[in-house]
Amino acid sequence: MGYPSMSLASWAKSWLAGEASPDDLVDALHEWAPLHVVRASDPVVAGRVGIEWPDPEIDGITVLIKTIRAGAGGTAGGLRLILPAPGDVRGLPPGTGFASAALAAGEGVLLGTGGAAGTGIVPTPSGADVLEWSCFDTPIPLAVDDETLGDIEYRLRAAVRDAADVVASVHRTAIANRDFDVRGAIEDELAELHHHRLPESLSPRARRVLDSADQLAAILTVAKTASVSSPTSLSANTIQDETLRPLWDAIRLARMAAVNSGDR
Template sequence: MAMASATLTIWATAWLNGKAAADDVLDALTTLADRHDVVAADETTAAETELPVAGKYPAPLARLLAALRTRGADAGSLALPAPGDPRGLGGSGALVGAALNAGEASVFAAAGLALVPDSPADDVVRWTVYPHSGDAGEHVGISEAEQALTEAIRASAATLADLDVARERPDAHDALRVRLRRAPSPRWPDGMPGRALRVLQRADEIAAILELAAADEPGGAVSASAARHRANALRPLDTAVRQARRAAVGEAVRLLAQPVTRP
């Protein structure tokens, strides 16, 4: 659900900076799921945000937007943690564990909050609000991330070719097209930078290829050792995809958070 946190981060930032209406945020998120619910992870966070605690009847997404503004949020960031790589997160073990399980989070450091999505039912996204340390985390430049993605693609392809474990799949291109076509296509706010869109699209395409590769284990590997080498070859590509997505969202946030200049 990486697209869920990316979509909320970008649209909420646009709204917080007067670049979008609240209804625009809600409409954009309904392209991902018809219903979005919100709960707080603990009693303290519930009291501070005036949101229901987990286990109680959830609040609508509009209440989350109000809580972000009340707590002084100005811009968000995307966290895409993986085991051994919790970059972009700061806070309790509960937050880190939930974000690792989801593979994503939307962080609003100035508000001291992080939002983790999960899907308790079909066409429902539930956002759980956790306290965050307020550390904005490292900045990932979009040029650096785009270059790293290109280099990871080359390195992974060369390694797999050397290992001779990339099994020929006659249906691979069709499967990839189907996977990309089925992925939700969120709307983006006016002012969304074209470069960020291009990097997000490229990262999505590579992520779809990685998902197909994972579903095709052992991918033509003739031994357990070769399968391990194959997994090791793909791991840097997964890291580069996550970094590219974070950088693309960061670039969009940077531009959307700039003050509106009046003539």
């Protein structure tokens, strides 16, 4: 699980569905940082979430939980994970402070009903021990679910096949550079991703999708590292952003679909 917003969204959905406790959500968030600070973008939002303006709430995890319950209307369906990237801003309310912050962070959570006003939350690390959550007043876009989780799983498998050339390039780098342990590097990346637990309430299919996304993400991360450490060994600049971007897009979409799906 590569994003604090994923932990927040997946565990909050499980809690709101009655399948996890608030303590489970708190424990999942504490795996990211021991201290959680909540900030409001303006006085209106500060009043909504129950903090003083303009001061942040230093020990804000209780405020965060209350904000989630109120903003989501007490239901798992009122919460949505967003993982935007440059060139792919689907799911973001255009021209909003939340959209700008979420795009800069690469993640965020929307609370509310599609087509109505709601709350957006964006995490930002502040040192090794602090995670700041900024709350925004924002319209909630209507969800567009054109694909089922089964469709997403199929597409992710295709993306893994498309990564075959990337994997081959990484292995060529390993042969050229005996100090580069490809298998060990991928295992280390996976261990880091799996450090953050998933709720038991997730369906087997959602877990498969997230596991496949993590495996592909680990491969691509190691591939990028290999291209930096030994770029001349990668024929025709195989490991380039334009090559990897569609694969990273597939990972992001798979993670959003698995967390946001009602298939639990």
